[in-house]
Amino acid sequence: MTALLQIEDLKVHFPVRTGRFGGEKALVKAVDGVSLSIDAQETLALVGESGCGKSTLGNAVLGLAPVTEGRVRFDGRDLTTLERAERKAVWRDMQVVFQDPVSALDPRRSIAQSIAEPLEIHGIPRAQIRPRVDELMELVGLNPDQRDRRPGALSGGQRQRVVIARALALNPRLVICDEPVSALDVSIQSQILNLLMRLQRELSLGYLFISHDLSVVRHIADRVAVMYLGMVVEIGRAEEVFGDPVHPYTEALLSAIPRPDPGARRDRVLLQGDLPSPIDPPSGCPFRTRCPLAEPRCAESRPPLVARSDSHSAACFVRAPQG
Amino acid sequence: MSLLAVEDLSVQAGPLSLVDGVDLDIRPGEVVALVGESGSGKSLTALSIMGLLTEGLSVTGGQIRLDGTPLTPARLQRLRGQDLAMIFQEPVSSLNPLMPVGAQVAESLVAHGRATPQEAGREAVEMLRRVGIPEPERRARQLPAELSGGMCQRVMIAAALISRPRLLIADEPTTALDVTIQAQILALMGELAAEAGTAVLLITHDMGVVAELADRVCVMYGGRVVEQAPVGPLFAAPRHPYTAMLLRTIPRLDDPPKEELFVIRGNVPSPRDWPEGCRFRSRCPRATEACRSRPALEGDDHRVACFHPMETP
Numbered sequence: 154m155t156a157l158l159q160i161e162d163l164k165v166h167f168p169v170r171t172g173r174f175g176g177e178k179a180l181v182k183a184v185d186g187v188s189l190s191i192d193a194q195e196t197l198a199l200v201g202e203s204g205c206g207k208s209t210l211g212n213a214v215l216g217l218a219p220v221t222e223g224r225v226r227f228d229g230r231d232l233t234t235l236e237r238a239e240r241k242a243v244w245r246d247m248q249v250v251f252q253d254p255v256s257a258l259d260p261r262r263s264i265a266q267s268i269a270e271p272l273e274i275h276g277i278p279r280a281q282i283r284p285r286v287d288e289l290m291e292l293v294g295l296n297p298d299q300r301d302r303r304p305g306a307l308s309g310g311q312r313q314r315v316v317i318a319r320a321l322a323l324n325p326r327l328v329i330c331d332e333p334v335s336a337l338d339v340s341i342q343s344q345i346l347n348l349l350m351r352l353q354r355e356l357s358l359g360y361l362f363i364s365h366d367l368s369v370v371r372h373i374a375d376r377v378a379v380m381y382l383g384m385v386v387e388i389g390r391a392e393e394v395f396g397d398p399v400h401p402y403t404e405a406l407l408s409a410i411p412r413p414d415p416g417a418r419r420d421r422v423l424l425q426g427d428l429p430s431p432i433d434p435p436s437g438c439p440f441r442t443r444c445p446l447a448e449p450r451c452a453e454s455r456p457p458l459v460a461r462s463d464s465h466s467a468a469c470f471v472r473a474p475q476g
Numbered sequence: 477m478s479l480l481a482v483e484d485l486s487v488q489a490g491p492l493s494l495v496d497g498v499d500l501d502i503r504p505g506e507v508v509a510l511v512g513e514s515g516s517g518k519s520l521t522a523l524s525i526m527g528l529l530t531e532g533l534s535v536t537g538g539q540i541r542l543d544g545t546p547l548t549p550a551r552l553q554r555l556r557g558q559d560l561a562m563i564f565q566e567p568v569s570s571l572n573p574l575m576p577v578g579a580q581v582a583e584s585l586v587a588h589g590r591a592t593p594q595e596a597g598r599e600a601v602e603m604l605r606r607v608g609i610p611e612p613e614r615r616a617r618q619l620p621a622e623l624s625g626g627m628c629q630r631v632m633i634a635a636a637l638i639s640r641p642r643l644l645i646a647d648e649p650t651t652a653l654d655v656t657i658q659a660q661i662l663a664l665m666g667e668l669a670a671e672a673g674t675a676v677l678l679i680t681h682d683m684g685v686v687a688e689l690a691d692r693v694c695v696m697y698g699g700r701v702v703e704q705a706p707v708g709p710l711f712a713a714p715r716h717p718y719t720a721m722l723l724r725t726i727p728r729l730d731d732p733p734k735e736e737l738f739v740i741r742g743n744v745p746s747p748r749d750w751p752e753g754c755r756f757r758s759r760c761p762r763a764t765e766a767c768r769s770r771p772a773l774e775g776d777d778h779r780v781a782c783f784h785p786m787e788t789p
Binding site for chain 1: 513514610624626627654655656657658659660662663681682683684685686687688690707708711721722723725726727728729731733734735736737738739740743744746
């Protein structure tokens with residue numbers, strides 16, 4: 154079976170100007186050799202801290218960031234080589250939900266107009282649009298009576314429902330969710346997560362779920378890829394990555410999460426220092442400057458992803474030795 | 477005696493009520509978490525204590541006392557940066573972009589005449605070292621833009637704690653930071669505050685952070701305090717339905733995956749739409765006619781404002 158989305162050795166490099174007067178040129182390797190795949194009806198979560206490249210990867214799949222090297226195949230078709238018109242057809246099957254529902258919606262347009270927009274762009278007959286908008290509103294738990302309201306009259310959770318309805322208008326097969334609940338209040342997050350899980354079951358959607366919140370990811374993901382400085386350092390089924398983390402960075406991330414349990418104040422693995430700059434990443438393993446296990450060989454070359462099982466791999470010379 | 481006592485505090489924007497009769501007290505050296513969602517009034521409560529409400533907002537009722545004496549504007553002016561300090565969510569926008577970070581850390585010592593600029597400068601470098609900034613002598617001469625977000629938050633903590641204040645107000649101090657950096661900053665803040673005997677009012681929406689740091693918790697909803705308790709009992713046996721349900725909606729690392737999460741129905745109401753009586757009643761499965769009038773915050777150590785509180789186990 155072909156994967157719904159197949160990314161092979163993807164690189165996204167941006168030229169930037171640095172130095173006091175912007176006179177020096179450098180390359181930010183935002184995504185630097187990532188391979189992963191998503192099956193139909195599957196949720197792959199992409200986790201990591203700011204600057205790790207997870208959003209850039211999502212944007213590259215959507216055609217919003219230039220692909221420097223590598224392949225992005227949707228349903229077997231390589232997006233990096235398709236003609237513009239063909240790509241437009243593929244993008245119909247691929248939609249996005251961003252973090253901030255406030256800036257994602259035009260404040261002057263009614264909810265119905267926002268949801269109808271993709272239908273109009275793709276030439277759906279007018280007579281079909283109104284019933285489809287009502288249907289979409291009900292699907293995401295909005296009352297169609299609210300169709301003429303403006304986003305300003307809605308709460309954050311309701312706005313995110315509108316954004317989700319609009320993303321589903323053209324019956325996509327893959328939805329890229331970039332921090333879809335991060336801007337929402339805690340009591341609203343669970344409503345939207347439940348909605349996303351229900352829609353996946355009902356509409357057989359694949360999700361690329363980009364998030365920094367590992368508790369949320371634990372809940373929604375089938376598989377998890379952990380990124381650090383543009384690279385995947387560990388990938389596997391959710392229960393493998395959470396239950397049996399291999400990479401020391403995955404371990405540190407999991408241990409850093411504050412648990413809502415006052416009895417369990419524990420000693421945690423505190424990482425030293427900050428994320429290095431992606432303009433000037435460390436040689437070899439990108440994590441070695443903060444890694445408690447780093448050895449001299451970690452500076453010499455980049456550790457490859459080594460499989461521990463059919464579904465679980467990690468890139469670490471110490472924890473996942475080759476052969 | 478309480479270090480800080482807030483009684484019946486109200487804040488309005490013109491006729492619109494935003495904080496409505498908040499009671500809060502903090503004992504010396506204690507960490508109290510003020511928890512709530514957007515619009516709950518938690519940040520406005522903190523800004524009122526510091527006398528930093530923006531134009532258009534005003535304290536319309538209540539008392540704020542430090543050591544039993546009211547905090548007048550003149551007294552606040554004297555105490556801010558000395559006995560009272562505050563850390564904000566956005567370290568980068570809270571620092572002066574044109575002033576070297578060392579001078580910003582030293583500023584409160586110099587302004588209050590507690591040290592000469594030279595002494596304060598040396599103390600600032602020492603403080604930067606304490607908060608874990610590498611090469612503090614060099615970093616002290618740099619501008620905020622030359623430091624990462626996590627570094628800037630360390631600088632803010634250094635500036636807030638250099639005068640060994642008696643009360644530190646920290647408003648979402650780690651919300652803008654990555655989780656591995658958040659863990660460093662929270663550990664550091666707790667350690668330094670404990671060492672100087674500083675009481676902390678920690679404002680946050682993250683129940684995980686609360687569980688790790690707080691001695692006592694004050695839960696706000698709709699501009700009011702709905703529950704106040706020591707951290708253990710609050711998590712183990714919450715009494716207000718809102719607190720109980722909020723704790724159940726949080727996704728946890730040990731939950732079974734892909735299962736439906738518990739949900740609080742409805743939306744977080746904006747101050748314009750607050751219902752009469754109990755502000756949570758429109759979302760509360762326990763609500764009755766009685767909830768149309770306002771419940772008082774009652775109890776000794778564990779206080780709750782609810783006509784139908786959760787049963788104690």
